[in-house]
Amino acid sequence: MLMSLSNIESFVSACKELGLKVTPQRIAVYETLKNRTDHPTVEEIYIDVKEKQPFVSLATVYRTLETLEELGLIRRVAYFGNSVRYDANVSHHHHLICLSCGAISDVELNISWTPPEEIMGYKVNTFGLNLFGICPKCQTKS
Amino acid sequence: MLMSLSNIESFVSACKELGLKVTPQRIAVYETLKNRTDHPTVEEIYIDVKEKQPFVSLATVYRTLETLEELGLIRRVAYFGNSVRYDANVSHHHHLICLSCGAISDVELNISWTPPEEIMGYKVNTFGLNLFGICPKCQTKS
DNA sequence: ATAGCTGCAAACTATTTGCAATCCC
């Protein structure tokens, strides 16, 4: 399943607006992430990206992800394992996390709850809900 | 502020029940974590523990935390920085996370919401809410 | 007595950085 052209195009125009150069590596990283829903690690993204850009370096993938995250085009995900995971879905959503294998899936939940604007001295911006459980695959294994 | 004796005692008896040897290092690690509310990293715990056990090794702190976590005496916390953080509060509670400095505080929130038992094939056990914002200290700095 | 712990040092994994070459605008 390829990413729709409009997604690439909107990524390209976002880059231009933000003053980022549009390089094939950047497109490949973003496109890879956009095509996955499983919140891959940097290493996993790197493996995918190499199919399109065989000479890409891991350092570039790290740098690209960092840049895109700073600009809000992708999101770093709360994680429990020992490596960072990324998500191209920057809209407000929540996560389902497998306690057995660490997989993370997006969930849409209608929660009629808004966080307090301020609590314990913190100015609250946003919130995220993590549901912990066992994913379908791991249920089969056990 | 020292930890109350009853906390140490209950930790000791929990260890005995679980078949763990009660070593001064373990007590020091647990006590250190129990005395803090800021979800310290392993390095931070190590620094504190050294005040009581100057010859403790970092590897022991890592191993102790791992052991205590497996037995449910402490909890590994969702994190965004590049090191793991721990929490001696194993009761159900939520987190306030500072987007600027990464500090994590416990919050008690009354949320009249229970997660679905099953969603998208996952068997859901529990959930955690993260509120993201800016902590009091960082509000002052900016 | 002995299984479990610990300290040390070395190994490993994830991530970051310096730098020269290259590429977009």
Added chain:
DNA sequence: GGGATTGCAAATAGTTTGCAGCTAT
């Protein structure tokens, strides 16, 4: 052309592990 970006390799940070000696039970 020129600053941003890349690839490579080396450096760093965080964590884990092997092993010999020690300690709680």
